[in-house]
Amino acid sequence: MSKTYIFGHKSPDTDSITSSLVMSDLETKLGNEALACRLGGLNKETEFVLNYFDVEAPELIETIEDGKDVILVDHNSPAESVDNIENANILKVVDHHKIAFETSYPLFVRTEPVGCTETVLLKLYKENGFTPDKTIASLMLSAIISDTLLLKSPTTTEDDKKAVEELAEIAEIDYEAYGLEMLKAGTDLSSFTIPEILSLDAKQIDFKDVKSIVNQVNTASISDVMEMKGDLEVEMEKIIEDEELDLFMLLITDIVNSNSQVIALGKDASLVEKAYGVKLEDNTVLLEGVVSRKKQVVPIMTENA
DSSP: OOOEEEEOOSSOOHHHHHHHHHHHHHHHHTTOOEEEEESSOOOHHHHHHHHHTTOOOOEEOSOOOTTOEEEEESOOOGGGSOTTGGGSEEEEEEESSOOOOOOSSOOEEEEOSSSOHHHHHHHHHHHTTOOOOHHHHHHHHHHHHHHHTTTTSTTOOHHHHHHHHHHHHHHTOOHHHHHHHHHHHTTOOTTOOHHHHTTTTEEEOOBTTBOEEEEEEEESOHHHHHTTHHHHHHHHHHHHHHHTOSEEEEEEEETTTTEEEEEEESTTTHHHHHHHTOOOBTTEEEEETOOOHHHHTHHHHHHHO
8 A cells, every 4th residue: 555645824823723634634534544744844833733732843854755645734725735736646625725726636625614724624534434642633623623713713624613613622622821921922933034034924925917815823912023024024025026026925923912914015015005904114014904915915915907
């Protein structure tokens, strides 16, 4: 039996990392040999989660051998996947993002418009007659809390809420107290360099013909992050030049008050003003109530591009 490699997107977040571990567990239960992998380093939040539950991180890979079987979780865009994904044999995709790929062969695809991949994975466990164990449930719970900002994000669905209640019971966790501790742990940027901050959760998202990167960092204090604004802008300009971008958006998201300060650079930075009816002052503006890149940035920016 050949081994199946399971991984999430580049610049992995908690959902991406835990989904690879959880999907690997599910595949093993289904009788398949699977290896959980990751395409990048761990962020502070994910480190907190894995340490909290004493779970080893997935294996780091940079490429995949031609013809190897893979399962994609928490992404389906080739731009966010392993560099040579076109040479792999994609068996399954489990995700909660818009479809951004095509293949010349049929495969299992399960995507749902929910707040987190783990919500979909919980359904797959139940549909196959399995119940996640305490550790797996804890990982799944952590990811849903992360992606929905403790169920406060507009991406949160009733399915996510039900999943959190069910998983918290299995994990025997007060999810609100644990969730706030976890989210705050993920906001500590003190040990990161400026380039690392700008790659922590960076996604290339083109708004029609506007080639863009949208990076999001969570914080309990926007003002603390804004003290680094000058250094952040210098590095953002370098990335714009190196990647030939039209726009670099940095979302500094306040997990307590549910707002985001955006720093926008590039020749199409004015798209932010058009999309949100705001005025950038010194390349920045506060977007009140904006916390979700997927639901409150991508569609609005694309519509106005």
